[in-house]
Amino acid sequence: MNQQELQSLRALIASHKRWDFLFGVLGVLALMLGVMTFVALFADMTINGIGRINIDFLTSFPSRRAANAGILSAWVGSVLVMLVTACAAVPLGVAAGVYLEEYAPKNWFTDIIEINVTNLAGVPSIIYGLLALGLFVYTFGLGQSILTAGLTLALLILPVVIVATREAIRAIPQIIREGAYACGATTWQVVSDHIVPYSSAGILTGVIIGMARAIGETAPIITVGALTFIAFLPPAPFTGDPSAGLFDWLFAPFTVMPIQMFNWTSRPERAFLDNAAAAGFILVLMTLTMNGLAIWLRYRLRKNIKW
Amino acid sequence: MIAHAEHDVAEVVPPLKAEARNLSFHYGSFQALKNINMPVYERKVTSLIGPSGCGKSTYLRCFNRMHDLYPGNRYDGTIEFHPDRTDLLSKAVDPIEVRMRISMVFQKPNPFPKSIYENVAYGLRVRGESARSVIDDKVEAALKGAALWGEVKDRLKELGANLSGGQQQRLCIARALATDPELLLFDEPTSALDPIATANIEELISELKERVTILIVTHNMQQAARISDYTAYMYLGEMIEFGVTDQIFIKPRRKETEDYITGRFG
Numbered sequence: 064m065n066q067q068e069l070q071s072l073r074a075l076i077a078s079h080k081r082w083d084f085l086f087g088v089l090g091v092l093a094l095m096l097g098v099m100t101f102v103a104l105f106a107d108m109t110i111n112g113i114g115r116i117n118i119d120f121l122t123s124f125p126s127r128r129a130a131n132a133g134i135l136s137a138w139v140g141s142v143l144v145m146l147v148t149a150c151a152a153v154p155l156g157v158a159a160g161v162y163l164e165e166y167a168p169k170n171w172f173t174d175i176i177e178i179n180v181t182n183l184a185g186v187p188s189i190i191y192g193l194l195a196l197g198l199f200v201y202t203f204g205l206g207q208s209i210l211t212a213g214l215t216l217a218l219l220i221l222p223v224v225i226v227a228t229r230e231a232i233r234a235i236p237q238i239i240r241e242g243a244y245a246c247g248a249t250t251w252q253v254v255s256d257h258i259v260p261y262s263s264a265g266i267l268t269g270v271i272i273g274m275a276r277a278i279g280e281t282a283p284i285i286t287v288g289a290l291t292f293i294a295f296l297p298p299a300p301f302t303g304d305p306s307a308g309l310f311d312w313l314f315a316p317f318t319v320m321p322i323q324m325f326n327w328t329s330r331p332e333r334a335f336l337d338n339a340a341a342a343g344f345i346l347v348l349m350t351l352t353m354n355g356l357a358i359w360l361r362y363r364l365r366k367n368i369k370w
Numbered sequence: 371m372i373a374h375a376e377h378d379v380a381e382v383v384p385p386l387k388a389e390a391r392n393l394s395f396h397y398g399s400f401q402a403l404k405n406i407n408m409p410v411y412e413r414k415v416t417s418l419i420g421p422s423g424c425g426k427s428t429y430l431r432c433f434n435r436m437h438d439l440y441p442g443n444r445y446d447g448t449i450e451f452h453p454d455r456t457d458l459l460s461k462a463v464d465p466i467e468v469r470m471r472i473s474m475v476f477q478k479p480n481p482f483p484k485s486i487y488e489n490v491a492y493g494l495r496v497r498g499e500s501a502r503s504v505i506d507d508k509v510e511a512a513l514k515g516a517a518l519w520g521e522v523k524d525r526l527k528e529l530g531a532n533l534s535g536g537q538q539q540r541l542c543i544a545r546a547l548a549t550d551p552e553l554l555l556f557d558e559p560t561s562a563l564d565p566i567a568t569a570n571i572e573e574l575i576s577e578l579k580e581r582v583t584i585l586i587v588t589h590n591m592q593q594a595a596r597i598s599d600y601t602a603y604m605y606l607g608e609m610i611e612f613g614v615t616d617q618i619f620i621k622p623r624r625k626e627t628e629d630y631i632t633g634r635f636g
């Protein structure tokens with residue numbers, strides 16, 4: 064290659080590399096746009112709400128006077144509803160995902176189920192609210208309770224859990240399955256000894272992402288009849304007179320964080336807006352904690368899984 | 371007198387462990403095996419050789435009914451398993467029962483993402499064994515059988531995946547041995563390994579045949595010549611020739627076998 068050819072080759076590479084640079088800049092800008100918007104919103108909320116955040120805010124019931132109002136019933140409600148959601152969505156979603164991947168024959172019927180599961184993830188949440196109102200509240204008579212709300216949100220995140228389960232299962236190399244079957248394992252032994260343990264990191268991530276979405280849901284919870292003002296907690300098991308049963312809290316009326324916020328933002332007084340901002344700050348904190356937990360769990364569980 | 375003795379040796383046929391009769395196999399509509407007849411002799415090493423895609427793996431995986439895991443596959447013919455003469459391919463025989471009697475080692479080492487101990491113990495756990503002392507003993511015996519005990523006895527709780535490739539493959543052999551199989555299947559067990567690890571596995575296979583019948587697929591003819599007592603040459607889903615290894619390599623009866631072995635083809 065002579066000097067002139069070398070020159071033109073270098074010029075060519077340099078001009079190609081300009082595109083690398085240009086795309087890098089564009090990428091950073093796009094990233095900043097997303098991240099900065101969130102940071103700005105969060106900062107605004109923090110500035111408005113931080114003055115209200117203290118122990119009293121967390122341990123007080125809502126009140127007609129903004130300065131006395133707190134989010135005790137709201138955060139307890141959110142935590143309990145999430146508990147019910149997780150208890151319902153995880154076993155159902157994992158079982159459905161495992162069934163579709165490991166047991167179901169591949170035919171038109173399972174194809175249709177598959178397409179439907181994917182589509183369910185895109186159904187507006189208010190539709191789940193209407194479904195739940197008809198099914199859980201009126202047909203099963205579960206009332207406008209924590210149980211109803213938890214089950215409603217469980218339905219809402221079920222597609223996310225199923226899809227996450229299936230994707231985690233698909234990441235398991237076929238040769239691992241064959242190794243287990245070759246040892247004489249039944250499908251159930253392969254599932255319980257290998258498939259579920261090896262996909263648990265992916266499943267958990269899906270569950271927590273689903274829960275992080277569910278904790279902020281308002282529309283379906285209002286539809287099934289959450290209260291907007293509530294000044295008592297669900298009965299803790301074996302307390303009160305007459306003593307509450309182990310599961311009485313499931314049937315208690317409730318409210319959740321986003322509804323409490325929504326309620327406050329619709330008040331005219333400025334002080335209530337600050338309360339809403341403070342509650343929003345806590346809600347975001349709860350979501351970020353859940354995401355952090357997901358990342359940590361995924362790291363912990365994946366550490367022991369190498370193919 | 372001497373001539374007579376020689377004659378006798380040639381006549382001695384070891385007991386049968388398994389025998390394929392008129393075995394054909396279809397992946398959907400594609401026929402991968404055509405009317406295979408072949409004996410597998412007890413406590414001998416039998417090699418399957420032939421060009422890539424000729425059906426060696428397909429044939430091997432008939433013995434532990436691996437094809438049952440996927441839809442659309444069809445076996446015809448029989449594989450009679452001795453001494454009980456069970457037909458391994460019969461619909462009436464549960465593939466799980468077959469896999470409990472016949473172990474398999476795969477082309478690529480596939481240890482489970484569990485500890486070394488749990489990898490070897492898995493076959494025992496599947497069989498419902500829960501006595502710690504029994505499992506401990508069998509794990510140790512299997513690891514010794516796979517010539518791995520010395521290297522891992524102080525790190526049984528570590529992940530199997532942390533071992534080197536050759537050690538992983540020996541771990542998989544230990545896993546296959548732990549359940550005292552009657553027949554051990556190997557599908558190109560050294561094709562992913564370096565020459566030293568390969569030599570170790572070959573030596574191991576020669577030791578194992580004292581205890582267990584071995585059927586091995588190999589892409590490497592020298593390997594077949596080194597380790598096996600019997601060799602079968604396959605081509606395009608057919609069994610072209612089966613015989614004592616020395617005879618196959620020195621004096622093949624069929625022209626196709628000779629061409630393949632002398633490298634004129636394949």
Ligand SMILES: Nc1ncnc2c1ncn2[C@@H]1O[C@H](COP(=O)(O)OP(=O)(O)O)[C@@H](O)[C@H]1O
Binds near residue numbers: 424427428
């Ligand atoms: N799952 C499968 N579905 C359809 N055809 C297959 C499948 N597996 C292997 N085959 C075909 O069967 C033939 C034999 O394959 P295989 O037994 O893997 O050959 P070998 O192990 O001798 O290289 C090949 O033509 C291959 O393409």
Ligand SMILES: [Mg+2]
Binds near residue numbers: 426427428
């Ligand atoms: Mg093969």
